Amino acid sequence: MSESTPPRFWSRRTFVARSLAAGAAVTAVGLGAGPGCRAGTGSAAPRLASDGRNLLPMAPELRPRDALLRAAPGMRDLGRGVQAPLLLVNDALPSPLLRIQRGETFSARMENGIEDPLILHWHGLTAPEDMDGHPRFAVPTGAHYDYRFEVNDRAGTYWYHSHTHHMTGRHTYRGIAGLLIVEDPAEEASLGLPPRERELPLVLQDRRLGEDGVPVYEPMGPSMMNGFMGPEALANGILDAFTPVEPAVYRARILNGSNARIFRLGRSDGRPLVLIANDGGFLDRPYTLPYVDVAPAERVELLLDFREAADGERVMLQSLEFEFPGGMMAVAYQQGRPLDLLEFHVSGRTSDPGTIPTSLPTLPELPDPARSVRERRFEFNSRMMMHNINGEEFEMDRIDTEVPFGDTEIWTFVNDANYPHPVHLHATHFRVLERIGGRAEIYPWETGRKDTVLVLPGERVRVAVRFTDERGLFLLHCHNLEHEDHGMMQNILVV
Ligand code: C2O
Ligand code: CU
Ligand code: CU
Numbered sequence: 068m069s070e071s072t073p074p075r076f077w078s079r080r081t082f083v084a085r086s087l088a089a090g091a092a093v094t095a096v097g098l099g100a101g102p103g104c105r106a107g108t109g110s111a112a113p114r115l116a117s118d119g120r121n122l123l124p125m126a127p128e129l130r131p132r133d134a135l136l137r138a139a140p141g142m143r144d145l146g147r148g149v150q151a152p153l154l155l156v157n158d159a160l161p162s163p164l165l166r167i168q169r170g171e172t173f174s175a176r177m178e179n180g181i182e183d184p185l186i187l188h189w190h191g192l193t194a195p196e197d198m199d200g201h202p203r204f205a206v207p208t209g210a211h212y213d214y215r216f217e218v219n220d221r222a223g224t225y226w227y228h229s230h231t232h233h234m235t236g237r238h239t240y241r242g243i244a245g246l247l248i249v250e251d252p253a254e255e256a257s258l259g260l261p262p263r264e265r266e267l268p269l270v271l272q273d274r275r276l277g278e279d280g281v282p283v284y285e286p287m288g289p290s291m292m293n294g295f296m297g298p299e300a301l302a303n304g305i306l307d308a309f310t311p312v313e314p315a316v317y318r319a320r321i322l323n324g325s326n327a328r329i330f331r332l333g334r335s336d337g338r339p340l341v342l343i344a345n346d347g348g349f350l351d352r353p354y355t356l357p358y359v360d361v362a363p364a365e366r367v368e369l370l371l372d373f374r375e376a377a378d379g380e381r382v383m384l385q386s387l388e389f390e391f392p393g394g395m396m397a398v399a400y401q402q403g404r405p406l407d408l409l410e411f412h413v414s415g416r417t418s419d420p421g422t423i424p425t426s427l428p429t430l431p432e433l434p435d436p437a438r439s440v441r442e443r444r445f446e447f448n449s450r451m452m453m454h455n456i457n458g459e460e461f462e463m464d465r466i467d468t469e470v471p472f473g474d475t476e477i478w479t480f481v482n483d484a485n486y487p488h489p490v491h492l493h494a495t496h497f498r499v500l501e502r503i504g505g506r507a508e509i510y511p512w513e514t515g516r517k518d519t520v521l522v523l524p525g526e527r528v529r530v531a532v533r534f535t536d537e538r539g540l541f542l543l544h545c546h547n548l549e550h551e552d553h554g555m556m557q558n559i560l561v562v
Contacts, residue, residue, distance in 0.1 A: 112144050112148070113144060113145075113146045113305055116309050116412065119307065120307045120308065120309040120410055121146040121305045121306065121307050121308055121309070122305075122308075122309065122310065123302055123303055123305065123308045123309065123310035123409060124160070124303050124304060124305055125164075125268070125303065126159055126160075126161045126162065126163055126164040126245060126246065126268065126270070126303060127157070127159050127163050127164070128163065128164045128165075128166055129157075129163040129164070129165055129166075130165075130166060130167065131165045131167050131173045131174060131175045131214075131247075132171075132172075132174055133174050133175075133176075134165070134174070134175040134176070135157070135175070135176050135178065136156050136157060136162075136163070136175055136176065136177045136178070136187065137156065137157055137177075137178040137180055138154060138155070138156050138177065138178065138179055138180055138181050138185055138229075138243055139154070139155060139158070139180030139181060140152060140153070140154060140155075140180075140181060140182075141153055141154070141155035141158050141160075141242075143155070143160050143242075143304065145274075145282070145301065145304065145305060145306050146305045146306035146307055146308070147276075147280050147306060147307075148280075149279065149280035149281060151280075151281045151282055152241075152281070153241050153242040154181050154238055154241040154242045154243050155242050155243075156242075156243055156245060159245075160242050160303075160304035161242070161244060161245050161246070161270040161303055161304050161324070162227070162242065162243060162244055162245030163245055164245060164246045164247075164248065164268055165227070165245065165246070165247045165248070166247075166248045166250065167218050167247070167248070167249055167250070168218075168249070168250050168251065168252070169218060169219065169220065169221070169222060169249055169250070169251040169254075170217070170218070170219070171217070171218055172215065172216070172217050172218070173189075173192075173194075173214060173215065173216055173217070173218050174213075174214065174215045175213075175214050176211050176212070176213050176214070177206075177211060177212045177213075177214065178211045179206050179207065179208055179209065179210055179211065179212075180208070180209075181208065181238075182208055183208070183231060183234050183238070184205035184206060184207055184208075184231050184234075185205055185206060185229055185231055185238070185243075186200045186201070186202060186204045186205040186206065186212060186229070186230050186231055187200050187212075187214075187227050187228070187229060187230065187243075188200030188201075188227060188228060188229075188230035188493075189214075189225065189227050189247060190225060190226045190227060190228065190247075190364060190491075190518070191220065191223070191225035191226065191247075191346055191347075191366075191496075191518045192218060192220050192225055192247070192249075193219065193220055193494055193495060193536045193537060194214075194216045194494075194537070195216055195537050195539065196494075196537060196538075196539025196540050196541060197539075198214050198215070198216040199493055199494065199537075199541060200227075200230040201230070201540060201541070201542065202230050202231055202232035202463065203463050203464075203540075205230075205231045205232070218249060219536070220249050220348075221249065221251065221254070221347065221348035221349075221431065221516070222249050222250055222251035222254045222255055222348055222349070223248075223249055223344060223346070223347060223348035223349075223366075223368075224246060224247075224248055224268075224320040224321075224322065224344065224366040224368055225246070225247040225248070225249060225366070226244065226245065226246050226247055226270075226322050226324070226364075226366065227244070227245055227247050228243060228244040228245075228324075229243045229244075232461070232463065232552070233552050233553075234552065235548050235551055235552055236284070236286060236295065236326050236548035236549050236551070236552045237284055239324065239326065239548055240272075240274075240282070240284045240295065240326055240548075241284065242304070244270060244272075244322075244324045245270070246268050246270060246320065246322055248268065248320065254348075254349070254428045255428075258424050258427065258428070259421075259422055259424050260318055260343075260370075260424065261315070261316050261317055261318040261370070261421050262421075265315060265316065265317045265318060265421065266317070266318045266320065267310070267317055267318065267319040267320065267371075268303075268320045269302060269303060269319055269320065269321045269322065269409065270301075270302070270303055270304070270322050270324045271300065271301070271302055271321060271322065271323055271324060271325070271330060271361075271408055271409075272300070272301045272323075272324045272325045273296055273297045273298070273299065273300055273301075273325045273326075273328040273401065273406065274297045274299045274300070274301055274306075275295070275296070275297025275298065275299065276297070276299055282297075286326075286549045290549060291452045291549060291553065292449060292452065292485075292486060293327060293402065293486060293549075294326055294327020294328075294363075294486070294547040294548065294549040294550060295326045295327055295548075295549055296325070296326070296327050296328045296401035296402060297328075297401060298401055298404070298406070299406075300386075300406050300407065300408045300409075302408055302409040308408075308409045308410070309381075309409070309410040309411070309412055310409065310410075310411060310412070311411075311412045311413075311414060311415075312371075312373050312411045312412065312413055312414075313373070313413070313414070313415045313416070313417045313420075314373050314374050314375075314376055314378075314413055314415070314416065314417065314420060315373060315374060315417050315419070315420040315421050316370055316371070316372050316373070316374065316420060316421035316422065316423060317370070317371045317373065318343075318368060318369075318370060318371075319368065319369045319370075319371050319384075320366070320368050321361065321366060321367050321368070321369060322364075322365075322366050323361040323362060323363050323364065323365055323366075324363075324364075325363050326363060326547065326548040326549060327363060327402075327547045327548065327549060327550075328363065328401060328402060329360060329361070329362045329363070329389075329402065329403070329487060329489075329521065330360070330361050330386040330406075330408070331358050331359075331360050331386055331387040331388075331389045331403075332358060332359045332360070332361060332367070332369070332384065332385070332386060332387075332408075333357060333358040333359075333384075333385055333386075333387040334371075334382055334383070334384060334385070335382055335383035335384075335385055336376070336380070336382045338372065338375075338382075339355045339356055339357055340355075340356050340357075340358065340359055340369045340370075340371070341353050341354070341355050341356075341369060341370035341371075341372065341423055342354040342355075342356055342359055342367060342368070342369055342511055342512055343368050343369070343370060343424070343427060344366075344367065344368035344427075345365070345366060345367055345368075345512050345513070345514075345515060345516075345517065346365055346366050346496070346516065346517045346518045346519055347496040347515050347516025347517055347518065348515070348516065349368075349427040349428050349430075349515070350427060350430075350511065350514055350515045351427065351429075351430050351514065351515065352425075352426060352427055353370070353423060353424060353425070353426075353427060354511040354512075356511060358387055359511075359512050360389075360510065360512065360521065361512070362487070362489035362519065362521040362546070363489050363519075363546045363547060363548070364489055364491055364519045364546035365489065365512075365519045365521070367512055370423055371384075371411070372423065373411065373413050374420045374421075376413040377413070378413065378414055378415075378416075379412075379413070379414060380413045381410055381411065381412055381413070382410070382411045382413065383407050383408070383409070383410050383411075384407075384408045384409045384410075384411070385405060385406065385407055385408060386405060386406040386408060387405055388403060388404060388405040389403045390403055391403060391487065391505075391523050391524070392505060392523065392524050392525050402487070430515055430516070431516070433498040433515075433516065433531070434475045434497065434498050434531035434532060434533040435475060435531065436475070436477055436498075436500055436531045438475045439475050439476055439477045439531065440474050440475060440476065441474060441476045441477075442476065442477045442478070442479070443468065443476060443477075443478045443479070444457075444478075444479045444481060445457060445478060445479070445480050445481065445490075445543065445557075446458075446481040446482075446483070447480065447481065447482050447484065447488045447490070447522065447545060447550075447555060448483070448484055449484055449485075449486065449550075449555075452553070453553050453554045454545065454549075454550040454551075454553050454554045454555035455554050455555060456543070456544075456545075456555055456556070456557045457557075459557065460553075460554030460555075461544075461554050461555070461556040461557060461558075462558075463558075465558060466540070466558050466560045467543075467557035467558050467559065468543070468557060468558070468559050468560070469559075469560045469561075469562055470532075470534060470559060470560070470561050470562070471561075471562055472534055472535070472538050472561050472562060473533065473534070473535060474533065474534075475531060475532070475533045476531070476532050476533070477500070477529055477530070477531055477532075478497070478529070478530050478531075478532050479527050479528070479529045479530075480520070480522045480527065480528045480529075480530070481522075481527045482522040482523065482524055482525065482526050482527070483524075483525070484524060485524050486524065486547070486550070487521060487522070487523050487524065487547070488521075488522045488545045488547060488550065488555070489519050489520070489521050489522075489545065489546040489547060490519065490520055490521075490522055490528070490543070490544075490545060490546070491518060491519040491542075491543070491544055491545070491546045492518060492519075492532070492541075492542075492543050492559070493518075493541040493542045493543070493559070494534060494536070494537050494539075494541040494559075494561065495518075495532065495533065495534045495535065495536065496516035496517060496518050497516070497517055497518070497520075497530040497531060497532045498515075498516065498517070498530060498531045499513045499514070499517055499520055499528060499529075499530050500529045500530060500531055501528070501529045502526055502527070502528050502529075503526070503527045503528075503529070504525045504526050504527055505523045505524065505525040505526035506523060506526065507526075517530075519546055534561045537561065538561045538562060539560070539561060540558055540559070540560050540561075541558075541559045541560075541561060542556055542557070542558065542559060543556070543557050543559050544556035544557070
């Protein structure tokens with residue numbers, strides 16, 4: 068599809084017909100459906116349910132203890148019977164899930180087997196500056212980068228992705244993105260959360276497929292301004308995904324790994340979601356909500372309750388339709404359009420369906436706005452197909468903001484333009500204080516500790532920030548990856 072052609076919206080009929088065609092082809096070569104067992108990754112064709120949906124794959128798990136993460140080109144059938152050329156870490160899609168306990172040493176070697184320079188960033192973790200994946204550390208093809216640091220972050224759902232300047236969008240879109248889970252038995256053991264077998268780590272991403280069924284990435288024309296979006300959804304790297312569940316409570320750890328698209332998560336059966344955690348770990352208490360918004364790079368942990376579901380019931384996790392101020396263009400390019408993400412097939416019976424906890428661990432101390440010694444303002448703007456912060460496009464060697472270690476400051480993120488900006492800060496978590504203009508409120512998923520916050524057109528969001536762990540050069544940027552790649556990023560030096 069050329070960049071001047073607007074994306075096609077597939078009708079439900081085309082969609083079903085294509086799924087069935089793919090289904091028939093795969094069944095013909097003798098692959099069983101096998102609901103009830105979890106698919107591994109690997110280059111085998113996806114496994115199908117009788118209605119043509121593909122079994123949700125689970126990323127292989129890796130302990131980051133002398134681990135090897137090798138990024139290289141690879142091929143994958145995304146679920147419609149077509150092999151797509153991708154960039155894979157350890158030949159896995161999504162990239163391997165890294166699981167580590169708080170207090171342990173993270174040690175891994177990244178080997179760059181792709182044709183571009185590469186560096187990986189551990190999004191949400193507080194790592195020393197040379198371990199944080201700043202783009203100035205990108206290594207050439209054939210080289211490697213060794214990571215070693217102690218993980219002191221709270222239990223939670225973090226993630227990792229390429230942070231090569233000008234290429235983050237393409238690398239992430241092509242497959243270099245995975246979850247990183249920090250566990251802390253001291254924090255989690257007594258909560259009565261669902262066991263590991265009922266944990267669902269989910270990487271949700273939108274995609275645009277070309278005529279040949281292969282995802283295209285051509286962020287030209289309007290996509291340069293809106294960011295790159297598509298009308299299809301990948302759940303853990305597969306299209307049209309389903310997963311079998313028992314009538315029990317599940318813990319979904321969800322990453323919006325899209326380049327630009329915001330999801331409004333909701334259930335097709337109208338039952339509520341129970342939100343327990345976001346970017347910075349557990350919230351102060353569980354929140355029962357009709358929907359939860361997740362912008363690119365944000366994470367949420369949801370308890371999905373199927374205890375009342377009937378045997379054979381199907382429940383879709385969807386991105387619900389929403390409107391926001393500021394742009395017909397963005398809507399035309401999928402922002403806010405409804406999308407099916409993952410279907411749950413409820414069956415079986417269990418003697419231990421689990422419960423919904425009534426309380427969560429006490430939040431750690433958050434930066435106190437009353438102790439702020441300084442205010443700063445960051446304006447997110449666009450001009451001439453480029454994006455900037457306070458009028459400046461990113462430069463690798465220019466220090467934009469110097470922040471004294473340990474000081475509490477209040478930062479205001481200003482969006483007077485037409486595109487949503489999920490604003491992300493490295494090396495600490497912040498506390499969202501206030502949203503002025505636009506939606507004019509703070510939502511439950513924005514409470515607690517955050518590393519990314521959505522600033523819609525017409526909004527200013529005030530946050531309290533304090534760097535208490537590392538000194539050095541870090542980043543503040545928009546996590547719309549096309550915005551980031553085209554300048555909307557700045558160097559923050561913590562001194
Ligand atoms: Cu998730 Cu600087 O990035
Ligand atoms: Cu980050
Ligand atoms: Cu942006």
